[in-house]
Structures are given as structure tokens and as C-alpha cells.
Amino acid sequence: MAxxxxxxxxxxxxxxxxxxxxxxxxxxVLGGCSGVDDAEGGGGEPTTAADPDIRPSGDxxxxxxxxxxxxxxxxxxxxxxxxxxxxxxVVSIVSPVAxxxxxxxxxxxxxxxxxxxxxxxxxxxxxxxxxxxxxxxxSLAEAEDALGADLxxxxxxxxxxxxYLAASQVRTES
Numbered sequence: 001m002a003x004x005x006x007x008x009x010x011x012x013x014x015x016x017x018x019x020x021x022x023x024x025x026x027x028x029v030l031g032g033c034s035g036v037d038d039a040e041g042g043g044g045e046p047t048t049a050a051d052p053d054i055r056p057s058g059d060x061x062x063x064x065x066x067x068x069x070x071x072x073x074x075x076x077x078x079x080x081x082x083x084x085x086x087x088x089x090v091v092s093i094v095s096p097v098a099x100x101x102x103x104x105x106x107x108x109x110x111x112x113x114x115x116x117x118x119x120x121x122x123x124x125x126x127x128x129x130x131x132x133x134x135x136x137x138x139s140l141a142e143a144e145d146a147l148g149a150d151l152x153x154x155x156x157x158x159x160x161x162x163x164y165l166a167a168s169q170v171r172t173e174s
Contacts, residue, residue, distance in 0.1 A: 063079060063082055063084060064079055064084040064085070064086070065084065065085045066085075066086070066087065067086070067087050067088070067103055067104050067107065068086045068087065068088040068101060068102070068103050068104070068107075068109060068112065069103055069107060069109055070103075070108065070109045070110075072086070072109075073109055073110060073112070076134050076163050077136070079133075079134045080133075080134050080135065080136055081133055081134075081135070082133060082134075083131060083132065083133050083168065084131075084132065084133070084134065085129065085130070085131050086101075086129070086130050086132065086165070087104045087127065087128070087129050087130075087173070088101040088102060088103055088104055088127075088128055088130065089101065089102050089103065089104055089105060089106055089107075089125065089126070089127055089128070090122050090123065090124050090125060090126040090128055091111045091124060092111075092124055093122060093123070093124065094113065094155050094156065094159075095151055095152060095155055095156075096119040097115060097116055097117065097118070097119055097147060097149065097151075098113060098114065098115045098116070098151070098155075098156070099113075099114050099120075099122055100112065100113055100114065101114050101128065101130065101165070104127055105127070112163065112164060112165055113138055113156075113159045113162065113164040113165070114130055114132065114164065114165045114167050114170070115138075115143055115147075115164055115165065115166055115167065116166075116167040116168075116169075116170050117147055118170065120170040120171075120172075122170070122172065126172050127172065127173040128170055128171065128172055128173065129170075129171045129172075129173055130165060130167050130169070130170050130171075131167065131168050131169040131170075132165035132166055132167040132168065133165070133166045133168075134163060134164075134165055134166075135163065135164055135165070135166050136163060137161045137162065137163070138156070138159045138160060138161065138162050138163070138164040139160065139161075140153060140156045140160060143156070146166075
């Protein structure tokens with residue numbers, strides 16, 4: 001009966017170091033495959049036409065970066081208190097700091113309230129990109145405290161206790 005024994009530690013070390021080096025080198029090579037053509041990239045910016053992220057490139061990647069859809073709405077709890085980037089269409093203006101949004105180009109999804117500390121110049125039908133944190137339940141009193149503003153009670157009544165988006169940035173798509 002033959003037993004297979006490991007080589008002495010001094011002979012294993014080069015094999016382990018070699019395996020580590022191959023892994024590190026492969027990761028570095030693949031990491032360079034960013035999909036950016038240096039001639040077109042303009043300093044390392046992605047060249048994809050549908051890159052809706054509106055935050056600085058130094059920010060960490062979003063757990064969700066795409067259209068506001070029925071599937072996203074169903075999974076809203078998974079993104080609570082985590083910033084995401086969403087594209088959508090303005091349905092109505094609730095106040096200067098709030099609007100409702102549906103899916104882009106009128107996609108069939110239940111509208112959601114978007115609350116922001118800025119006063120974006122928006123109109124119903126505008127296509128927007130929003131960097132926001134989904135929240136479980138809208139509370140007018142908490143929103144007023146957070147914004148330091150008195151919001152019209154009647155405009156927000158239907159949104160009380162409903163999920164909403166606390167937006168840090170809102171931009172219209174051109």
C-alpha cells in the first residue's frame with residue numbers, strides 16, 4: 001500500500017506562491033478590460049449610451065442602477081436605506097420638493113413618491129434619473145423635520161405610510 005505524502009514545506013512554498021502570482025496576474029489583466037476605448041473614452045469615462053449613474057465616478061457602485069420597474073418595486077425592501085440609481089418618468093408634481101415617478105416612457109409600474117431637498121424644475125412627462133434611498137414608510141411629520149419645511153398636508157395624505165424615495169440628486173434626461 002502506497003501513501004501519498006505532501007512534499008516538504010520548502011517545495012510547497014514555490015508552488016503556492018506561483019499559484020498566487022497566476023491568480024493575481026489574471027485578475028489584473030481582466031480588471032483592465034473595462035470596455036472603455038481610450039480613443040473614445042475621454043479620460044476613463046464609460047462609453048455606454050445608457051449609463052444613468054449621476055453621482056461622481058469615485059462613488060461605490062450601486063446595488064441597483066436601472067429603470068424603475070415592477071420587479072424593482074416588488075424588491076423594494078431589499079434596497080431600503082441603500083442608495084440606488086433609477087430612471088423613470090415624472091407623473092405629477094406634489095410640491096416643489098416632491099414628485100411622483102413611474103417607469104421610464106410610461107412603463108406600467110405603480111408610481112412612487114420622490115422627496116428631495118432641492119427644488120428641481122420638473123414637469124409631468126419628464127424622463128428623470130434619480131439617486132435615492134428607498135424608505136419603508138413616508139411620514140409627513142418626519143419629512144418636514146428632515147427638510148426643515150412645512151409641506152402641504154393634503155398633497156401628501158395619500159402617501160402616508162407608503163414606500164418612497166429619499167433623493168440626493170435628480171436630473172432630467174436630455
